[in-house]
Amino acid sequence: MRLLLVEDDLELQSNLKQHLIEANYTVDTADDGEIGLFQGREYNYDAAIIDVGLPKLDGIALIKELRALDIGFPILILTARDSWQDKVEGLDAGADDYLTKPFHPEELVARLKALIRRSAGKASPxxxxxxxxxxxxxxxxxxxxxxxxxxxxxxxxxxxxxxxxxxxxxxxxxxxxxxxxxxxxxxxxxxxxxxxxxxxxxxxxxxxxxxxxxxxxxxxxxxxxxxxx
Known part of the structure; x- marks a missing residue:
């Protein structure tokens, strides 16, 4: 399974990428929303992890752009914000699930697996x-x-x-x-x-x-x- 990880915190990005690789995923990374949009258009991913607070093009705008292009892979948003309004905004933009920072990498992997299964029509692991x-x-x-x-x-x-x-x-x-x-x-x-x-x-x-x-x-x-x- 191939993932797109869009996260501008390079330390967190590196840490998450390592956990995802250990979970048997192939991971492409982007440091800002514009690069993430380019990669999302150009490559065929099984899912994406997108931080809300991105430079150049924020995560919500990035998700809206991807969905406007009829790109349908599952999207999990990462947010440091606790407001329920921010989470609703992300889901309304076209995201499928969210995690609030800080979180355990194991939870991220479990949510990704569930998203990918559901997108393939599989309810059970x-x-x-x-x-x-x-x-x-x-x-x-x-x-x-x-x-x-x-x-x-x-x-x-x-x-x-x-x-x-x-x-x-x-x-x-x-x-x-x-x-x-x-x-x-x-x-x-x-x-x-x-x-x-x-x-x-x-x-x-x-x-x-x-x-x-x-x-x-x-x-x-x-x-x-x-x-x-």
Whole structure:
């Protein structure tokens, strides 16, 4: 999952980025609202964390600009203000949730996970597809109850697939959701990770779990009728 973090307090930004990376997210950062707006327009994020008190373009204005452009990724606002009016203003601008500073990074991560799940139509932290179960809170993956161990990048890729079961995703889109904006999008790394996932999750290809659609990308096959609930 790829996040945009817009925070002008560089110490806090660095601290939050580290916590988010440890939680298995890919994180792009911006120091002011104008840079945040540019990145929000140019890149495909799974969610954004936006501070209200930003220079050049404040957080509320930034959110309004993004929503006016029909950019729909979930937005969590950070505010040092205790006034309920400020929180309502942020939500009315198009934010989906808020945290008041100071806060625990663990709460931030939990709220982000919930926002991303809801945006993908998943109410529970447990996402299932046939014999596979992925817990977005514990980052545990099981197949018929047996735990499967994946690398960090393999997990990110499989989680993204599990939150978009049945959808065709191009190699570029998959790369964008795993790596930051400086990564070489022409790299064949996604093909490598797809092969690894197939070998670990469906070694005999009995399930046909991940389909390759020539010239289009890849699709995680829905293995039961309840997979999208």
């Amino acid at each position: 447990i996402v299932s597809n046939g014999p596979f179960s992925l817990n977005t809170s514990s980052l545990e993956i099981t197949k018929s109850g047996e735990t499967i161990t994946l690398s960090g990048s393999e997990y990110k890729l499989f989680e993204y697939f599990m939150l978009h079961i049945g959808e065709v995703k191009s190699k570029t889109v998959l790369t964008e959701h795993i790596y930051d904006q400086d990564f070489d999008l022409d790299s064949n790394v996604i093909e490598v990770f797809i092969r690894r996932l197939r070998k670990k999750l469906d070694p005999d290809n009995q399930l046909g779990l991940i389909e390759t659609l020539r010239g289009q990308g890849y699709r995680l096959v829905s293995l039961d009728n309840d997979a999208k609930k």
